[in-house]
Amino acid sequence: MSKTKKKIKVIKIDVDKCNGCRACEMICSAFHASPKYSSNNPQRSRIRLIRDPINDKYLPVYAGEYTASECKGRDKYVIDGKEYAECDFCRASCPSRDLFKEPDSGLPLKCDMCEDEEEPLCVTWCLAKALVYEEREEEREEEPVLGEVETGLEALVNKHGLQKVVDTVARLSKKG
Numbered sequence: 001m002s003k004t005k006k007k008i009k010v011i012k013i014d015v016d017k018c019n020g021c022r023a024c025e026m027i028c029s030a031f032h033a034s035p036k037y038s039s040n041n042p043q044r045s046r047i048r049l050i051r052d053p054i055n056d057k058y059l060p061v062y063a064g065e066y067t068a069s070e071c072k073g074r075d076k077y078v079i080d081g082k083e084y085a086e087c088d089f090c091r092a093s094c095p096s097r098d099l100f101k102e103p104d105s106g107l108p109l110k111c112d113m114c115e116d117e118e119e120p121l122c123v124t125w126c127l128a129k130a131l132v133y134e135e136r137e138e139e140r141e142e143e144p145v146l147g148e149v150e151t152g153l154e155a156l157v158n159k160h161g162l163q164k165v166v167d168t169v170a171r172l173s174k175k176g
């Protein structure tokens, strides 16, 4: 099997350096406005601040995958004596909360690493250096591309089960 190189983009978040200024939310929402930079609405941002100054908690969270149903169980993190609320670290756009939903359409939001920008804009605008961008290359096995017949057979097996497909092919081959 052949191998391909894949670029992995990483933003390292140093929670201790974040001062809650929300510059990251501002630039992300402006970059994703239509037209670009025409407005600034943090609700449109793909990074959101979980912000609790009284308890000295500033947690930047990036929008990840959409999920149609909320979790049945919840996690609670306690770090350095600070107790975070359930779901604080979760990146999902999920029905249980308003986070990571486009305010006009309600469609889920997901961080796209600022498309083709040289560096993610939230990183550039974070003067506290709480966000640091890194890139690396990884070698991956290339997934075999299924042919038309294989794809069709796979769908039939998923629907009817392998044995039924095998029996049918055997019956058809006797006819032919």
Ligand code: SF4
Pocket (backbone or CB within 6 Å): 027, 028, 031, 045, 046, 047, 062, 110, 111, 112, 113, 114, 115, 120, 121, 122, 123
């Ligand atoms: S990387 Fe770009 S899209 Fe993702 S949160 Fe930062 S500014 Fe927004």
Ligand code: SF4
Pocket (backbone or CB within 6 Å): 017, 018, 019, 020, 021, 022, 023, 024, 025, 049, 058, 060, 125, 126, 127, 128, 129, 130, 131
């Ligand atoms: S720009 Fe940096 S310091 Fe400001 S809220 Fe965002 S992550 Fe925190």
